[in-house]
Amino acid sequence: MDSNEHSNRLNTEFISLVEKINTLSNRTCSSEQPFLDALEQWRIESQQTLDSFCNEQRQTFINSRLEELNRLRTNVEELACVQDATQQNTNSIKTSIDWIEQDINNIRFNFRPLLIDEHLIVRRSQDLLPFPPSNQAIELTDSSYAVLAGNKQHVLVHREPTLCLLDRQLTIIKETPWPLDDISDICWSSVLNRFIVINSQYVFILDERTMVLEQCLTSDTVKWIRVTCSDTKIYLSTQGLGSSIFEYTLMPSIVLLKEWKSPVTCTHNEWIEDLKFHNDFLGLVISRCANNAACFELRSSTTLNCLWSIQLDDVCSMYATRCCPMLNHQWIVVAFRNPRIFHISSGGKLISTDKKCRSPSNICQIGNNLLAIWDQKCIYLQNLCCII
Structure with missing residues (x-):
């Protein structure tokens, strides 16, 4: 074949x-898309619900006052027909009228903003995996630790020798030196509006606005490996076999409540490899010495009782x-190990695996x-448009 x-x-x-x-662009923007059609129907129904609520409030406001005014009008008409009506009767009606007039003129009200739950609409899909190729990535230095955590707009990562705050395009917008040799884990606290960063001995709080690290907890007896938090608690798991979980208060100060x-x-002969809080539950990855196996379990955050567990074979590695x-x-x-991504249902069933x-x-x-x-070499992004 020539050139x-x-x-x-x-x-x-x-x-x-x-x-x-x-063709795909046109299909995406087409009003005939089932999701967009359903979204428009949901908008119409939501608007109808809001209109109905506002009309109900309007009628309640009007009717309550008209009812009282009509009652007073009837009283005046009745008194006009009574020969022995007294000044006291008239004054009583005047007082009621003045009160209604004052109420109409000086009514106080406070409309709170209508907050839309960002989780209201969920497009469920069983086709999350395999992920398509990603073109958004940031290179890592060789000695970077595999720790990262995100909030709504940013992700905090370790990129030796600094902690880097990245935006949704993986652009570095802020960074600060990491003062210690090792770093174990990071999580985000929406209540504190801070990142929590730990190594084996220390717990820090990081303000993403200033990138200032504030040490808030020290341990001389155990070595931390994972951290996660709820709105009121912080959970820290320890390194090694027979791992423990320490439960602390998050506010107004960090105080130990319990050691599990x-x-x-x-x-x-097992150890906790990962720990994540979500909707009053703890997700735990538990590894065991035999067969390089692990399991993912959903536990109650208050009792650690297991709701369900799913086996993950041949996953243990460095x-x-x-x-x-x-x-x-x-x-x-x-x-x-044998690189895989598992998509697990809310009931503990394996939906799919990306190999x-x-x-x-x-x-x-x-x-x-x-x-x-x-x-190993970078952090890359995957879009979740198929399930969000």
């Missing part, structure tokens, strides 16, 4: 690809198996529609 034939063939393929992209020990947390909660109570688990992924070592969610995945 012209090769060029013509490529041009034909390019034209075909562009046509395919245009083996065998409640895990058996003496990198921990990590988990990430999703909307609609589903979970993602990433394993570096063609890179080498995932950690994962977190940014807002509702992005996943940040840490692999």
Whole structure:
């Protein structure tokens, strides 16, 4: 094949690809899309609900006052027909009229903003995996630790020798030196509006506005490995076999409430590889010495009772198996060994497995529609438009 034939063939393929992209773009924007059609119907019904509520409030406001005014009008008409009506009767009616007039003129009201729950609309899909190729990535230095955590707009990562705050395009917008040799984990606290960063001995709070690290807890007896938090509690798990979970208050100060020990947390020959809080539950990745196996369990955050457990075979490696909660109570688990990403249902069933992924070592969610995945050489993004 000469160069012209090769060029013509490529041009034909390019034209075909562009046509395919245009077709999909038109389908995406089409009003005939089932999701967009359902969204519009939901908007109409929601508007009708709001209109009905406002009309009800309007009628209540009007009717309550008209009812009293009509009663007073009747009283005046009746008194006009009574020969022995007294000034006291008249004054009583005047007082009632003055009160209604004052109420109308000086009525106080306070309309609170109508808050829309961002989780109101969930597009459920069983086709999250496999992920499509990602073009958004940021390179990592060789000695970076596989830790990251996200909030609605940013993700905080360790990129040796600093902690970097990245935006939703993985652009570094702020950074601060990490003062210690090791770093174990990061989580986000929406109540504190801060990141919580730990290593084996210290717990820090990081304000993303100032990038100032504030040490808030020290341990001389145990070594921390994972951290997660609810609106009121912070949970820290320990390194090694028979891992413990320490439960602390989050506000107004960090105070130890309870230590959960083996065998409640895990058996003496198991250890906790990851720990995530979500909707009053704790997601735990528990590994065991035999067969390089692990399991992902959903536990009560108050009793640590297990609601369900799912076996993950041949996943143990030099990198921990990590988990990430999703909307609609589903979970993602990433394993570096024989690289795999597991999509797990809210009931503990394996929905699908991606065996063609890179080498995932950690994962977190940014807002509702992005996943940040840490692999050996970079952090890359995956869009969750199919389930959000």
